[in-house]
Amino acid sequence: YRSFLKYKLPEIEEKYNNGNFISTDGKILGKHKGFPFYTIGQRKGLEIAVGEPLYVNKIVPETNTIVLGNKADLMSKEMVVSKCNFVKYAQIPDGKELMAKVRYKDKGTKCKVFNVNGNLKIEFSELVSAITPGQSAVIYENNDLVAGGFIE
Structure with a gap:
């Protein structure tokens, strides 16, 4: 690189x-x-x-x-996603339980999604490593693409 x-x-x-x-x-x-x-x-x-x-x-x-x-400092349970494109819903209902991926080949992590000031606040059910601003976040419901955007 x-x-x-x-x-x-x-x-x-x-x-x-x-x-x-x-x-x-x-x-x-x-x-x-x-x-x-x-x-x-x-x-x-x-x-x-x-x-x-x-x-x-x-x-x-x-x-x-x-x-x-240290490695523990990389862990987080939340992120904000901006510039969202919605696919399955025009707007995701607040508190909806979905799955979010923050990198290529990510298995995904269960989360709750909230609408905040035109962005999505994602609260994960467990700690996620190295959530990186500027990278893509993709949100799924089972195998259905719900939304995608950029990590703040």
């Missing part, structure tokens, strides 16, 4: 080099090679060691900062 970005955007490495890796409590842990080269949940290739495995928990493009934390 890094080589593809550098091929397509030769200036990218120089433009975003030397951002900070910080801990979830705000301590600077080291420098990174630019936020575009990392993804939420990434562990490999961070080139930083602090005595425990660290994962990319959050990417802050505005400050070229990457927040690192």
Whole structure:
């Protein structure tokens, strides 16, 4: 991925080099090679060691900062989905129990869906790892596609 970005955007490495890796409590842990080269949940290739495995928990493009934390910090029970396309229902009834997928090959997780300010608030029945802003979320009822949109 890094080589593809550098091929397509030769200036990218120089433009975003030397951002900070910080801990979830705000301590600077080291420098990174630019936020575009990392993804939420990434562990490999961070080139930083602090005595425990660290994962990319959050990417802050505005400050070229990457927040690192442990695996538990990646877990969440909710998300907001925007720019929704509705397929099965014109509007999903609040509290409807459905299944949401947050990545390719995701088995899906049971959830309740709520309409909030033109977006969907998804409350999962169990913790989900590495919910990534900007990625697609897809909502199903059994095998029927209900809606899809983008994770906020």
